[in-house]
Amino acid sequence: MAEDLADDVLRVENVSKRFGAVTALRDINLHLRKGEVLGLLGDNGAGKSTLMKIIAGFQNADSGRIVVKGEEVTFRDVDHARSLGIDCVYQDLALVNELDVVQNMFLKRELVSRPVPLLARRKMRRLTREALDQIGINIPRLDVPVARLSGGQRQAIAVARTVTSEADIILLDEPLAAMGAKEGAMILDLVQKLREEGNVSIIMIAHNYVHVLQSCDRVNLIQGGQITFDKPTPETSVEELNEIVVEEYRRARRAAHAD
Amino acid sequence: MTTDVDTPRPERQTGGSRAGSSLRRLLTLREGSIVVVTILAIVYFSVLNEHFMTTANLKNLLPYFAPFAILAVGEVMLMVAGEIDLSIGSVYLFTPFMFYEFHELGLSLVICLVASLLCAGAVGMLNGFLTAVVGISSFIVTLGTLLGVGGLTLIISNAAPVDMPGAEVTSKTVQVTHVVNGHKITLPEQVNSVGGFARVFGAGVYSELFWALLVVVVMHVVLTRSRWGMYTIAVGGNRHGAAEAGIKVRRIMIRNFILCAVLAGFVGILEATRASTVTPDTAGAAETMFRAVSAAVIGGTLLAGGEGTVIGALFGALFLGVLRDGLTLEGVSADYLDFILGIAILLAMCINVYVGRVRKGSGHG
Numbered sequence: 001m002a003e004d005l006a007d008d009v010l011r012v013e014n015v016s017k018r019f020g021a022v023t024a025l026r027d028i029n030l031h032l033r034k035g036e037v038l039g040l041l042g043d044n045g046a047g048k049s050t051l052m053k054i055i056a057g058f059q060n061a062d063s064g065r066i067v068v069k070g071e072e073v074t075f076r077d078v079d080h081a082r083s084l085g086i087d088c089v090y091q092d093l094a095l096v097n098e099l100d101v102v103q104n105m106f107l108k109r110e111l112v113s114r115p116v117p118l119l120a121r122r123k124m125r126r127l128t129r130e131a132l133d134q135i136g137i138n139i140p141r142l143d144v145p146v147a148r149l150s151g152g153q154r155q156a157i158a159v160a161r162t163v164t165s166e167a168d169i170i171l172l173d174e175p176l177a178a179m180g181a182k183e184g185a186m187i188l189d190l191v192q193k194l195r196e197e198g199n200v201s202i203i204m205i206a207h208n209y210v211h212v213l214q215s216c217d218r219v220n221l222i223q224g225g226q227i228t229f230d231k232p233t234p235e236t237s238v239e240e241l242n243e244i245v246v247e248e249y250r251r252a253r254r255a256a257h258a259d
Numbered sequence: 260m261t262t263d264v265d266t267p268r269p270e271r272q273t274g275g276s277r278a279g280s281s282l283r284r285l286l287t288l289r290e291g292s293i294v295v296v297t298i299l300a301i302v303y304f305s306v307l308n309e310h311f312m313t314t315a316n317l318k319n320l321l322p323y324f325a326p327f328a329i330l331a332v333g334e335v336m337l338m339v340a341g342e343i344d345l346s347i348g349s350v351y352l353f354t355p356f357m358f359y360e361f362h363e364l365g366l367s368l369v370i371c372l373v374a375s376l377l378c379a380g381a382v383g384m385l386n387g388f389l390t391a392v393v394g395i396s397s398f399i400v401t402l403g404t405l406l407g408v409g410g411l412t413l414i415i416s417n418a419a420p421v422d423m424p425g426a427e428v429t430s431k432t433v434q435v436t437h438v439v440n441g442h443k444i445t446l447p448e449q450v451n452s453v454g455g456f457a458r459v460f461g462a463g464v465y466s467e468l469f470w471a472l473l474v475v476v477v478m479h480v481v482l483t484r485s486r487w488g489m490y491t492i493a494v495g496g497n498r499h500g501a502a503e504a505g506i507k508v509r510r511i512m513i514r515n516f517i518l519c520a521v522l523a524g525f526v527g528i529l530e531a532t533r534a535s536t537v538t539p540d541t542a543g544a545a546e547t548m549f550r551a552v553s554a555a556v557i558g559g560t561l562l563a564g565g566e567g568t569v570i571g572a573l574f575g576a577l578f579l580g581v582l583r584d585g586l587t588l589e590g591v592s593a594d595y596l597d598f599i600l601g602i603a604i605l606l607a608m609c610i611n612v613y614v615g616r617v618r619k620g621s622g623h624g
Contacts (some may be wrong), residue, residue, distance in 0.1 A: 058503055078505030094500035096493040098565040103489055108505040111487050117485045 007033045008067070008168055009201045010055065010086075015064030016225075017050055018047045024050040026225035027064070032169065035198035037191060039216035039233070039242065043248075046222040048205045049091060052171045055203075057081030058086035069170070079108075087167035091205075093158040093173050095149035101139055102128045104146050105161050131164040132156075135190055153185035159187055163194070170194075172204040175212065184211075191215050209238045223248055289559045290534035290571030296579040296607050299548065305583035311588060318464055322533065324580025326367035326526045330551030331558065331572035332478050338555060339482065340515050341399035341495035341564025342390060346382060347429040347523035348548030349408035354379045354524030355423060355531035356416050362424035368456045370529065379524025380517045382408055387513030397516075404547070409541040415538045426457040427534040453535070461532030468528060471573070474522065491515060495564030535588060554579055557607055578607065 011030040018024040024047045032038050042048045053059040057075035062097065065072055068084050075081045095104050101250050102121065104130045111120040128142055137156045139149065146154055159175055172191075175182045190216060206212050212219055213233050221229035221244060229244055264355045304311040322427050330347055337344050351491045357375040366374065386404055390397040428451050437450045461467060484486035488512045493501035531537035556562065557578060558571030582603050588594055 056503075079501070088503075089268060090500075093498060094497070094503040096496040096500060096565075097384070098492050099489065100289075100497040107489070107493060107501075110489065112486065117486065118480070119486070119489065121484075242497050 009069055011032045011065075011067040012051070012055065013065040013067065015051075015054060015056060015061045015066065017047075017059070017062050017198060022174055023225055025054075025061070028205045028222075028226055030227055032201050032203060033217075034201055036217040037202045037204060038216060039212035040213060040222065041207070041209070041219060041245075042205075042222035043245070047225040048222055049173055051222070052088055052173050052203070052205065054080070055169075056086060057169055058088070082165075082167070084164065085168040086171070087156050087162045087165050087169075088171035089162045089173060089175055093154055095146050095154055095158055098145055099155060100145055101149075104157055105131070105164075107161070109165060117234075122135075127129065127164075131160055135160050135163065135243050136186060152179045154180055156183060156186070159190065163190065168200045169242075170200055170201060170202045173205070174205050176206060176208070177257040178229045188215050212241075213238065272588050289566065290568040290574060291612055293558050293571050293574045293578060293607070296610055297574050297581065300578060300581045300585065304581065304588070308585070308588050310411075311585060316429065316584065316588065320580055320584045321468050322530075323584050324576045325471040327547075327551050327554050327579065328471040328532055328573045328576035329467075329522055330530075330547070331524045331554035333522035334551055334555040335558070335560045335567045335569055335572045336478065336482065336491060336515045337397075337519050338560050338562060339564060339567035340491045340512055342512060342515070343401065343552070344386060344397065344516060344519045344523075345401040345548055345552075345560065346386060346408055347519060347551060348544035348546070349405050349412065350382050350520050350523040351447070351527035351530070351543065351547055352537075352541065352544040353382070354406045354414050354423065354527040355410045357536045358439050358528055358531070359421045359424060359537070364532050367426045372460070375528065376521050376524050379520045383517035383520025384513060386520065387516030390516065391509040391512040399570050402493075403547065409544060412539050413541065418539055420536055420538040422536050423457075423534070425454055425530045426462055426532045427537060428453055433436075442472050457532050458533075461529035462535070465535065466490065467529050468586045470525070471576075475569055475573045482567070482569050487511070487514070492565060496566075547558035551576075552580060553604060557604060565572060579604075 008031045010030075012028060012030040014027045014029060015025055016023070016027055016061060028047070028051065030038075030051070040048055040051075049229055051061065054061050057080055060075070061132070066075070067073070069084065069141045073080075073084065081087075094107075096107065099107070103119075106124050111124050112118060112126075113120050113129050134140055137153070137160060139153055139157070146157060149157070155175065155177070159172070162170055162172075175187050175191075178185060180243045191202060191204065194202065195215070195217070204212070204216060213236070216233050218232050219236060219241070221228070221241070223229075229241075285294065289295075301311075329386055331349070333347065334344060354375045357378045358371045361374045362368070368447050374417040382404060386397065386401055389400040391393050417555075430451050432447045432449055434445050436443055436445045437443075447591060457463075463469075482491065489500065490506050493504070493506055494508050494511050498508055527537075555567070555572045556575070556577035558568060558573070558575030560567030560571060579600070582600060583596070584598060591599065
């Protein structure tokens, strides 16, 4: 058990978050081991995205502790979380339609010249091309606004942006949402590659049980703002996960009928 | 798979003459259409009136456009961030009065300039705070400060005009010798001059043009080549996404409000110094604001945010200046002037929208 603790790059302890009358997270506990891919399942509104935003420093928790690489931290902002190696691909991608591919790739991580801090566009373009090639994404022109790209290409840019950053704790909030089968496979391959290399730890939110069992080392299920299920993927199955979620639905329906 | 060998370059497909393709390339720029429309207006008035393309008239034209170019640039930085500042009209009026008040305290001209621009910046900071932190729409906030700061100007000035410190015209009489029909005649002549401060800040013939071009060049680089510009576009284009990416959205908004107000205050001082006097005319101040906003919009900056151009604002202001000057030169009566200006603005915007569509279809950014 002590060994487990030391292996955790991230621990979320008793974190709660309310939005007015709505409780998004209720004393939630979650941990992420070094080099593992943790799949996070849960219905819409279960609190998955809120948890991601808190871990990424975008929102503050009302109570609870967050421990990153053994140190308890209170994030000041997104930059603070990023400086500790945490970066998130948000569900809405956080891309700026009016900026081009290169500018979006380097948003908030721009390279600038010295002594006059102007954007080092040529260098950023070269690095963008290299990063996209490495991942295997084909985007012919890097100087077009990302508004012109397909949903899959946009998603790919958002993922590439985080994967090629310095981050070693990567949060993927439904990275397959806007993707076709082919592009989705590319993202899963990328996650697989990162998993084999073992340098980064990943939390991936997904809805597809098959994808989660395929790409993750461990599965957590969020229900009503709490983790209700935590098992290594080899010990569970699509059937079991399905059973838990369906059971929750049945319980909720019985409760509704009872009223 | 990851190469782009197969992608055809659009330039190669356009046959046409060289001039045709340059024009097409110009039109693919966001500010391209207003540049073309402005050139057309200049050509039109040059052909129509031989006096248009004279040095004397071009000097007349300068105050019709240079101050508005500077105001419009500030407005562009705000509109790209998805906000608007209506209060620039009042800040433009308020700042020279503060300049006067500071001078009354016995401060030097340069200190007065800095102090009064700080006052302008304070109004911008208030606008920014109420918009970005409190969360009131900038249209409402700056409508409030337009009235409030205008009223404040009336109070501190007692609704009376003042002479602009440093812009006093000193006249001296010198004896000038002329040769007329072989005879030497010496006559007294009056020579007017203003101080060095005034010549730099508004009173010099090319002073306002110099400041306008300087502001345009600097802010064009800021908007297109700096972090600040990129964040401004991000804040206007996708505010939530910008925040998720870690951009300090509020800080950017407040900074742009301050910039806009300081530029407005600066123009106020330039204009007051040029005229050597300043009248607390709040109605005129509001009109100044509308013209600046028009220049920014005609230049190709969207009110919706995310897209805009500083160069376009310069040409938008130039277009309005050329129109006003050209029509005046033609002897169009003052009653008709605004009517014709209004129609011309609508026409220019229609061309802008049409060219914008062509541009979006062309595959250029």
